[in-house]
Amino acid sequence: MVPRAVLVERPSEYDELLARHATHEQVRFFLERRERSLEEVLERHAAHARDHRAVLGAVPPEWRTATVARAELDRFLFEPDDVVLTLGQDGLVANVAKYLDGQPVIGLNPEPDRFPGVLVNQPPAAMGDLCADVAAGRARYEERTMVRAALDDGQELRALNEVFFGHRTHQSARYELRVGAEREHQSSSGLIVATGTGATGWASSINRQVGLELPRPAERSLAWFVREAWESPATGVTLTAGVLGAGEALVISGERESVVFGDGIEDDRLSVDWGQRVTIATAEQFLRLVG
Numbered sequence: 001m002v003p004r005a006v007l008v009e010r011p012s013e014y015d016e017l018l019a020r021h022a023t024h025e026q027v028r029f030f031l032e033r034r035e036r037s038l039e040e041v042l043e044r045h046a047a048h049a050r051d052h053r054a055v056l057g058a059v060p061p062e063w064r065t066a067t068v069a070r071a072e073l074d075r076f077l078f079e080p081d082d083v084v085l086t087l088g089q090d091g092l093v094a095n096v097a098k099y100l101d102g103q104p105v106i107g108l109n110p111e112p113d114r115f116p117g118v119l120v121n122q123p124p125a126a127m128g129d130l131c132a133d134v135a136a137g138r139a140r141y142e143e144r145t146m147v148r149a150a151l152d153d154g155q156e157l158r159a160l161n162e163v164f165f166g167h168r169t170h171q172s173a174r175y176e177l178r179v180g181a182e183r184e185h186q187s188s189s190g191l192i193v194a195t196g197t198g199a200t201g202w203a204s205s206i207n208r209q210v211g212l213e214l215p216r217p218a219e220r221s222l223a224w225f226v227r228e229a230w231e232s233p234a235t236g237v238t239l240t241a242g243v244l245g246a247g248e249a250l251v252i253s254g255e256r257e258s259v260v261f262g263d264g265i266e267d268d269r270l271s272v273d274w275g276q277r278v279t280i281a282t283a284e285q286f287l288r289l290v291g
Contacts, residue, residue, distance in 0.1 A: 002081075004064040009048075078167070087174050094119070098160065143218055151276055152277040153276070174256045191225065202264075256274060289290075
């Protein structure tokens with residue numbers, strides 16, 4: 001089949017403000033009250049529109065194309081032959097990764113002076129050459145490990161950076177934690193299980209007090225941390241951090257209603273009932289980022 005280029009992007013700041021405030025002048029009023037310039041916002045909006053047109057214009061003419069907003073990803077059907085183009089911040093790559101199954105991703109950074117470009121590591125001007133490399137089979141790929149959380153009823157989710165398990169209202173979570181042959185009843189602020197990609201984010205700040213050797217993005221291993229474990233006659237604090245190798249897993253049995261979500265997206269979560277088991281391990285799928 002002819003490849004399909006799927007452009008993933010988020011609305012511009014102006015589009016978001018217009019959806020919220022309804023009119024151009026209301027947007028201006030809102031920004032001026034906060035000592036912001038509408039002209040600055042419009043300038044970035046126009047630049048985004050130019051990049052959008054340039055990226056789609058660089059797609060080979062024989063390819064099919066589609067566009068999808070970040071908010072619509074959970075309703076979009078990706079095809080096996082898709083080439084996914086993310087135009088914007090690094091977070092867009094994490095947003096789309098969990099919906100893919102090995103399709104190549106080209107991360108395009110339209111504002112290198114604002115975005116670090118760890119995952120959106122290509123300039124929009126390179127689009128034509130990158131698509132040609134993918135089509136010819138000569139593209140270089142960076143394969144990044146993902147993490148998978150699965151409930152015992154068959155529900156699951158994947159994440160590129162980390163998954164979080166904890167109480168649904170951020171109170172103390174109560175659960176039994178199993179790591180290999182060890183197990184412990186715990187009360188804590190929740191658990192983080194991070195990939196090598198996520199090791200530079202949330203996990204990195206937690207690890208400052210732990211000192212694990214964190215995995216690299218391509219390694220088939222995960223770092224896990226228990227946040228603020230509470231010691232009591234019924235709960236322990238001996239299993240609080242570690243690294244899971246390939247084939248290893250954390251198993252959590254909930255003892256009150258909890259949730260699991262990935263990459264900080266709380267709206268896209270799994271609800272964990274009392275007594276349900278959650279198994280967290282490396283995912284079979286990985287992100288194929290065009291390097």
